[in-house]
Amino acid sequence: MTELTASTAEEKALNFIEQIVEEDLRAGKHGGRVLTRFPPEPNGYLHIGHAKSICLNFGVAQKYGGGTNLRFDDTNPVTEDTEYVESIKNDVQWLGFHWKEERYASDYFDKLYELATLLVQKGLAYVDDLPAEQMATLKGTPTEPGTNSPYRNRTVTENLELFEGMKNGQFAEGSRTLRAKIDMAAPNMLLRDPILYRIKFAHHHRTGDKWCIYPMYDFAHGQSDAIEQITHSICTMEFVPHRDLYDWCIENLGIFPSKQYEFSRLNLSYTVMSKRKLLQLVNDAHVKSWDDPRMPTLSGMRRRGYTPQAVRGFCERIGITKNENLIDVGLLEFCVREHLNKIALRRMVVLDPLKVVITNYPETQLEICHSENNPEDPESGTREVLFGRELYIEREDFMENPPKNFFRLAVGKMVRLKSAYIIQCNEVLKDTDGNVTELRCSYVENSKSSQDTSGINVKGTLHWVAAQTALPVEVRLYDRLFQVENPSAEEGDFKDYLNPNSLQVITAYAEPALQTDAADAKIQFMRKGYFYKDSDSTPDKLVFNRTVGLKDNWAKVATKA
């Protein structure tokens, strides 16, 4: 059995990154060592797109007996903060991965400065006094070559002095930069004398006020990889043009030859995935916070009740390629249901109550029924639920004029109340507006679950709660954040396409067990969906987030009719 699973696992096709790693291993590269890194910038929260990268980086290393460093790419002190560092570490751990070492690009600022000096000495970098606007003009366009800066031919000595002056805070912010001397006519715009260092009198979350010059991404990332001796530096496709620079630095600095490989980032339907846009949603209060359950952030998904297993399973299924993609959010939801179905406790909660009176049941009697906690897991045992004369059922489980294939309640029809009795509806009570206010039913005395001798077969089974014991709870029903599949691809502002009904708050009536269930229990409200207790809950008022609804075939049938 184990052998079978092992061989099936081996049969799963390798993605192109794994193929590269296997080739390198076969060739004996780096002595068979594999070391990757996950390099977030601590300027926002991690989202499901990062999860794809995390699973790839940690997954590949794990698979080939290597390790993964967690490295914060903290070279821009203006936008970065320790708050983000903590959330990122928390999210990576939540996903179930363990980094080999925790590093920061800022750990290497001294070394980076030294390397920059080396470049200057080799005549491959110079200090430029051009203001930003003029530099942009001289840069040219993709179709027209740029023009050399008038400062391009300063002597090594002068450059060395000026660069040191930059470091010592002798020049104003923005007044000077250190640039690589490559080729202002290069077809790749990034090779047109890219900026290596800029002056910023900003407080850094780790180095404080030690530095007033900070390296750019291109002069920090590859070098950090080299310092850590990363063997495979995996990033997303936007960085493909940077690879030329990455390799240029390694070659001219003579440092460890890490290699960069690119895969395409994840796009998910009905949401946005850029930190800039997510930050806007938070700042403009379209959502409550970074961990709002509607957000595609890992913290949002965690709060919503998604599990790490589900997220990892999703990342496994979507694969790794260089193709532009837009993954159906339905696939994510499938993965969530798949896991939750196996582990969630079943509970009965009525979201939209309709009162039912069992007219032939004693007034004050409450009767114990037993119901399984999870039919998928025999180990999970059973719990007690109380049956009584007055109950609530779901309003949508009753119809006055039902179609022939409606298996639920209607006048004259019978249904099973889950884990309790079969009942028959005898009468409908309405208010003056004609709204149904109450159902009068009778129960079949010898039809109790597990001791049913009635011989009656019913098509439908409903969830219910006894009115007397019903616990009111707040339930937050979430819908997709946006109304269109790909908000970023639409005309105008992406925020114009927000779904105004992405959150609906209701009061539901729950069986009492919910009160004592563990705070982090994953729960299925039977026939409705998976729910998870929100951190806003208090002892007086429980709050539940709908993680995802159950697949609902009846809804499909009903809308078709």
Added chain:
RNA sequence: UGGCUGAUGGUGUAAUGGCAGCACAGAAGUUUUUGGUACUUUUAGUUGAGGUUCGAGUCCUUGUCGGCCAACCA
């Protein structure tokens, strides 16, 4: 108009010159005290045109279409 990069069912992903497969979604059915789960069956695909080859999704030529690149962001 330059450079880079990509194109396989509705979506995502396999195939490494040799039977186009898998998953999600869709459809039909079986089971079911959740119209859930499970199980069975099924619809649907190689970007166009040429070429090489016994044989092309794969190699070559040439179109078409998508994405990325002109922050002192990463």
